[in-house]
Amino acid sequence: MTHQICVHTDDKKYTELKVEPKEFSSQSFTTLTHGTTSNLDALNNQIWNDSETIYWTNDSDYEFISEKDQIKLIKLALLESSFETPLVIRQRKRKSADAQLKINWLKMKDEPYFKSTSTLAFGYGPGKGLGGDVTMNADVLWLLRKPSQPKLTVKEAFDLGYIEDYNRDFPNSTVKTFDPLHTMKHEAGGHAMGMRHIEDVAQKSTAIMYPYYNGLRKFGNADKDYLWELYGKSNLSQRIKDILLRRIFNF
Numbered sequence: 001m002t003h004q005i006c007v008h009t010d011d012k013k014y015t016e017l018k019v020e021p022k023e024f025s026s027q028s029f030t031t032l033t034h035g036t037t038s039n040l041d042a043l044n045n046q047i048w049n050d051s052e053t054i055y056w057t058n059d060s061d062y063e064f065i066s067e068k069d070q071i072k073l074i075k076l077a078l079l080e081s082s083f084e085t086p087l088v089i090r091q092r093k094r095k096s097a098d099a100q101l102k103i104n105w106l107k108m109k110d111e112p113y114f115k116s117t118s119t120l121a122f123g124y125g126p127g128k129g130l131g132g133d134v135t136m137n138a139d140v141l142w143l144l145r146k147p148s149q150p151k152l153t154v155k156e157a158f159d160l161g162y163i164e165d166y167n168r169d170f171p172n173s174t175v176k177t178f179d180p181l182h183t184m185k186h187e188a189g190g191h192a193m194g195m196r197h198i199e200d201v202a203q204k205s206t207a208i209m210y211p212y213y214n215g216l217r218k219f220g221n222a223d224k225d226y227l228w229e230l231y232g233k234s235n236l237s238q239r240i241k242d243i244l245l246r247r248i249f250n251f
């Protein structure tokens with residue numbers, strides 16, 4: 001089976017690839033009942049059936065975010081896709097074979113799609129096997145920082161163990177960090193749900209599904225319109241949505 005994946009980058013070229021998976025994340029399909037429906041507007045030309053629960057697991061580790069925060073991060077990344085649509089998305093706590101979305105954190109030496117740290121992550125569109133899986137580049141400095149926090153200096157980053165060395169002549173130069181919630185949401189909340197990129201340049205600072213990193217944490221109108229086009233709307237009130245969205249910004 002061929003899968004369509006999206007590779008999300010910092011500022012270089014992004015790519016949509018067709019790949020033949022060598023291994024399957026959800027190894028056994030004997031208990032897998034989640035289905036997909038054909039939809040030519042979706043990545044991999046499929047969307048999830050909304051009549052069943054979509055499960056996810058966090059498969060590997062990233063050294064600078066605690067396991068507890070990784071779980072919270074994934075939940076928050078999927079939150080808006082879940083409450084804006086009829087989809088039900090849950091964490092599967094045991095590493096069972098019928099999980100639908102697998103989140104990986106892999107270093108460049110372990111993942112051939114990561115050619116440099118400007119390739120931040122990639123994700124598969126809906127489908128069986130690798131469908132919906134997300135891989136984050138573990139060689140990128142992902143830090144959970146509030147958007148209002150000042151940039152980290154190289155000295156602070158060194159003292160905290162995030163970098164191995166720095167130029168002592170310029171201790172106050174800042175280190176480039178990335179918001180994992182933005183990228184996880186682009187990959188898991190977006191591509192894994194079947195959203196392709198929104199390439200309209202006018203949306204570059206308002207759409208999470210714009211191909212390049214823009215640090216947004218909340219879907220813009222274009223993102224939501226696309227999601228609703230694929231799945232329809234939930235009937236949750238705006239007041240409840242606003243309460244849920246606050247969690248994303250307070251993380």
Ligand SMILES: [Zn+2]
Pocket residue numbers: 006007008186191197211
């Ligand atoms: Zn992408």
